[in-house]
Amino acid sequence: MRSEEHTLVEEELISKKDEPVNKSAEITNTPESITAEEHLIAEKPRCLDEDYEMVYHKPKTMVDVSMHYCPGCAHSLLHKLIMEAVDELGIQDKTIGVAPVGCAVFAYDYMNIDMTEAAHGRASATATGIKRLLPDSYVFTYQGDGDLAAIGIAETIHTINRGENIAIFFMNNAVYGMTSGQMAPTSLIGMKTTTSPYGRDVHEYGEPIKVSELISHLPGSFYVTRQAVNSATAVRKAKKAIMNAFKYQKLNKGTCFVEIIGNCPSNWKMTPLEASKFIDSEMIKVFPLGDIKLPKGEDLKLLEEVK
Ligand SMILES: Cc1ncc(C[n+]2csc(CCOP(=O)(O)OP(=O)(O)O)c2C)c(N)n1
Ligand code: SF4
Numbered sequence: 342m343r344s345e346e347h348t349l350v351e352e353e354l355i356s357k358k359d360e361p362v363n364k365s366a367e368i369t370n371t372p373e374s375i376t377a378e379e380h381l382i383a384e385k386p387r388c389l390d391e392d393y394e395m396v397y398h399k400p401k402t403m404v405d406v407s408m409h410y411c412p413g414c415a416h417s418l419l420h421k422l423i424m425e426a427v428d429e430l431g432i433q434d435k436t437i438g439v440a441p442v443g444c445a446v447f448a449y450d451y452m453n454i455d456m457t458e459a460a461h462g463r464a465s466a467t468a469t470g471i472k473r474l475l476p477d478s479y480v481f482t483y484q485g486d487g488d489l490a491a492i493g494i495a496e497t498i499h500t501i502n503r504g505e506n507i508a509i510f511f512m513n514n515a516v517y518g519m520t521s522g523q524m525a526p527t528s529l530i531g532m533k534t535t536t537s538p539y540g541r542d543v544h545e546y547g548e549p550i551k552v553s554e555l556i557s558h559l560p561g562s563f564y565v566t567r568q569a570v571n572s573a574t575a576v577r578k579a580k581k582a583i584m585n586a587f588k589y590q591k592l593n594k595g596t597c598f599v600e601i602i603g604n605c606p607s608n609w610k611m612t613p614l615e616a617s618k619f620i621d622s623e624m625i626k627v628f629p630l631g632d633i634k635l636p637k638g639e640d641l642k643l644l645e646e647v648k
């Protein structure tokens with residue numbers, strides 16, 4: 342709630358904003374040369390701290406820079422959710438991420454944790470090496486559908502079949518976003534892409550691959566879930582799934598796989614809002630949301646210990 346004091350300070354700021362600036366401040370930058378405006382700006386947070394209740398802040402695990410993503414792109418939101426989870430679990434200094442080749446190639450510029458880059462599709466193989474050398478760390482890969490389900494499908498299946506104790510965050514936006522929207526293994530039937538201008542033809546290219554269902558049959562997968570980030574409810578559920586994927590790593594029971602149905606407004610040639618609606622009306626018909634494989638039996642009891 343705004344206080345009288347805050348309103349007064351704000352009015353003072355507005356009235357002093359137009360006062361002539363001490364030009365010497367720009368040249369000498371000495372404490373005496375601080376302008377009235379600079380002084381008031383330094384004062385402002387004191388007022389905010391006292392009179393506002395903090396309801397949202399960027400997690401400290403996010404680097405405070407602008408992202409390169411297109412407006413409305415789900416990558417930025419997924420980055421933030423993963424980093425919020427790391428922040429809330431207090432594992433920033435123990436978490437190591439592997440960035441993909443794809444639009445999220447610069448994930449390491451935004452996530453304030455140890456990260457490395459893998460060759461296209463090889464993130465889970467890279468993560469395997471890291472986790473085996475540093476078993477007490479929390480290791481995750483972040484991969485798109487071109488990266489994980491096309492060029493990297495072999496690595497993905499073998500990694501999960503071995504039950505590597507890592508988390509895989511899989512952003513499924515049904516196209517190769519970075520390279521201008523070619524058809525991916527997850528493109529929908531009839532979906533127009535730059536390499537399927539008349540729509541994906543099932544006879545020519547087969548059905549979209551449902552990676553989560555596929556890998557849930559592998560004994561090495563421990564937790565498999567499919568979520569989205571196109572609504573507030575979906576975001577809350579996705580965040581919970583991401584938290585679970587990190588927590589379950591403590592149990593050393595296998596791979597945790599979180600698929601996120603994302604978007605690519607630029608290559609889908611939609612506004613962000615249209616893209617969100619398309620997810621609800623088309624994408625989740627093919628890729629239904631929800632948990633696909635959950636820990637059970639004795640493992641469920643173990644999970645209580647890490648909550
Ligand atoms: C070995 C190799 N083959 C192909 C490419 C070209 N390439 C870069 S990104 C990409 C597809 C990325 O799509 P996706 O993984 O779905 O990520 P998105 O951009 O959609 O998030 C391809 C084919 C490459 N960089 N390296
Ligand atoms: S091209 Fe698509 S996936 Fe890439 S940043 Fe833009 S909207 Fe996101």
Ligand SMILES: [Mg+2]
Pocket residue numbers: 485486487512513514515516517518525
């Ligand atoms: Mg993609």
